[in-house]
Amino acid sequence: MSSDVKFLPIRKGLLEFLLLKIISADKVYVADILGRLEGTEFATQEGTLYPLLSKMRREDLVDYEWQESGTGPPRKYYRLTAKGRTQLAELNDYWREINRTIQKLER
Amino acid sequence: MNKVTTVNLNGRAYQVEELAYEALRAYLDEATRLLADDPDCKEIMADLEQAIGDKGSRCLGSGKNVLGETDMKRILGEMGPVETGAEATGAAPAAGADSAPRETSGPKRLYLVKEGEMIAGVCNGLAAYFGVDPTLVRLVFVVLLFLSGGLLAIAYLVLMFVVPTAKTAEERAAARGLPFNAQELVEQAKHHYADLKDSHQRWRDRRRHRKERAFWRASEKRAREEPQSRPFEQPQPGYGARVAAGIVLPLISVISAVLTVASIFAGVSLLTTGGFLGWYPPLDVPPWAALLAVIAVYALLAAPLRAVRNASYEALGPRRGWFVFWDGVLWLALVILAWWIAAHYLPGVGEFFRHLFHDLR
Numbered sequence: 191m192s193s194d195v196k197f198l199p200i201r202k203g204l205l206e207f208l209l210l211k212i213i214s215a216d217k218v219y220v221a222d223i224l225g226r227l228e229g230t231e232f233a234t235q236e237g238t239l240y241p242l243l244s245k246m247r248r249e250d251l252v253d254y255e256w257q258e259s260g261t262g263p264p265r266k267y268y269r270l271t272a273k274g275r276t277q278l279a280e281l282n283d284y285w286r287e288i289n290r291t292i293q294k295l296e297r
Numbered sequence: 298m299n300k301v302t303t304v305n306l307n308g309r310a311y312q313v314e315e316l317a318y319e320a321l322r323a324y325l326d327e328a329t330r331l332l333a334d335d336p337d338c339k340e341i342m343a344d345l346e347q348a349i350g351d352k353g354s355r356c357l358g359s360g361k362n363v364l365g366e367t368d369m370k371r372i373l374g375e376m377g378p379v380e381t382g383a384e385a386t387g388a389a390p391a392a393g394a395d396s397a398p399r400e401t402s403g404p405k406r407l408y409l410v411k412e413g414e415m416i417a418g419v420c421n422g423l424a425a426y427f428g429v430d431p432t433l434v435r436l437v438f439v440v441l442l443f444l445s446g447g448l449l450a451i452a453y454l455v456l457m458f459v460v461p462t463a464k465t466a467e468e469r470a471a472a473r474g475l476p477f478n479a480q481e482l483v484e485q486a487k488h489h490y491a492d493l494k495d496s497h498q499r500w501r502d503r504r505r506h507r508k509e510r511a512f513w514r515a516s517e518k519r520a521r522e523e524p525q526s527r528p529f530e531q532p533q534p535g536y537g538a539r540v541a542a543g544i545v546l547p548l549i550s551v552i553s554a555v556l557t558v559a560s561i562f563a564g565v566s567l568l569t570t571g572g573f574l575g576w577y578p579p580l581d582v583p584p585w586a587a588l589l590a591v592i593a594v595y596a597l598l599a600a601p602l603r604a605v606r607n608a609s610y611e612a613l614g615p616r617r618g619w620f621v622f623w624d625g626v627l628w629l630a631l632v633i634l635a636w637w638i639a640a641h642y643l644p645g646v647g648e649f650f651r652h653l654f655h656d657l658r
Contacts, residue, residue: 237380241379263347
């Protein structure tokens, strides 16, 4: 795992993409997201996640609903909106495109 | 025992210790400041509070219903710094990094302070910590050193090894401004040990390096200039300045040791006989005032000596470590020697300490 400062902007740029991916799979709450990213190079923390999710909600990419949890207070479960799905599809395509370019240049 | 405060985190009450409360307050204030421009500031703050509360609940359980400072620091470390959605939507450093929240209030910590130190800066650091004159701490230290029969020297060595050196401006500020906990002590000891191994390695490398260099110098005269051999070192001061510093430093040490011992004599003599060297303070001056006067005179005389000493250290350049160390040892040795002579040949002094020992027992 590289913590090189040079790679920081890349990780930053890709975090939103990964959130879309994680949220697209299932209804999730923040602790799920953190758990999925933990141990990867995209490991992140509440302090970063909540502001970002709030921004994505304002951009109408994600939405949330309150759900009672068995043990504690109700939790916010996030899911993708229609716009969020479109954006994820576009990002997936774009990502594939980038990878193709990189591989082509390696030859 | 610590005072406990109740806080409301997004509608639920938690009991936290005072220091934990301060850390939490600092974190939330900083978050509010950073999120001031965010249209969803309120909601995010509620989410953050909720998350902190959830983590807190997991710490608590049967037999524990108060969150301590360590708990809170860990929780806030897990939360990570708040990053605004606008520009920095960053991935945090890998999980488990020591990303405790920035401490805005600057807790007070014990550090070795290397500005104007005698040996390792322990007394200097203690003085900074308690906000008193280093000279006073040294005097007390020397007195206690004798009363403890030298045991305090071990304490000094331990502190020297265990307490970190204030290197940055922030640390120097912290040296003046929470005591450090046991875990940190252990960490520091490990760290210093690693440093010691490291510097030993460097020393060996340097020796090898020097031998190689001597060889090349012999074979190639131009090597004397060595323009690019040490690109990262600070510029060395002039040779003359270094020689002067080498002569001045031991002299200063002798003078300051004599001054220290003379002051202690004066103090002891004032307390035991009511005067010293045939001079007696006016009758209406209480002994403690005379003692304070002696300390004041000592501080007054020691200040210029300290200034010259520091200037000499400066002149020695970056490789002054050993010099400073031996200079400190010389000073301590002179003080001990003078003390021994005094205790054995001046009846008043010996008596005074026997009394003191007796009283302490």
